[in-house]
Amino acid sequence: MEKTKTQPPTFTKAMAPVRPQTRIEVVDILRGFAILGILIFNMLSFSGYLYWPLDQMSPINRAAALFVKFATQAKFYTLFSFLFGWGMSIQMERAVQRGARFAPLFARRMLILLLIGLTHA
Template sequence: MMNLNTSKNRILFVDSLRGFALLGMALTHIRAWFVLSIIPNIINVKYQNDLASVVVNQFNNFFIVGKFYTIFSLLFGVSFAIQLGQRKDSDKKFIPRFIWRLLILFIIGFIHHVHWNGDVLGVYAFLGVFLILLRNIGSKTLLSFAFFLFLFCLVF
């Protein structure tokens, strides 16, 4: 059993989960966008809207595809928390270095967005700025803020 108390093992564990999530996202994209079929498209479209196909696709999207995105998104925040926790108090370059990384992430996301609409890396880069701004608030305040955002997303 892996000991998660040491920082090296914890990072390896997080990297393993991130790789698993990336592999899952890649496989689901391959399935969704690059399915080779001998069935003509006019017939394929006719049978994609029946009840069984809709149920299977919704199940796949919620329980499989959605979980890979959720794991990947969660690990973005976990990685920030690990970096923040491992920095030394004398490290005055942490914030500028993290903003630089967010800028690079945004550029990669923008380039990817030019080729494929729906890229999430730019969103992570944008939201990463809020991680920096909210890094020193208390747990209760953060939980209240998260609950407010959750309700806001339900309404809109």
């Protein structure tokens, strides 16, 4: 039995954004919806209503603040995180199909996100 050496995958094609025809539109729509929800919750925080005692608010403001808090708090972060992971798995599958190594791309993206997070901390 002859042993064959397998070469590690190399970049056979340049890494580039996917063509519009191959994008999964539902993922983009859900991602936009998640970002909108995160923005709405952050607006509550930016306005100060998140930290304002509920008993000092007018009834309509209390109802609005409680609704936004109940409807958005932590729900959209979960959706956005799920979509991020799903997007990474799609990128990994496409890299494997091209014969490209995914680990360097993943590490670079995580490093960039870490740097963005550190600048906003």
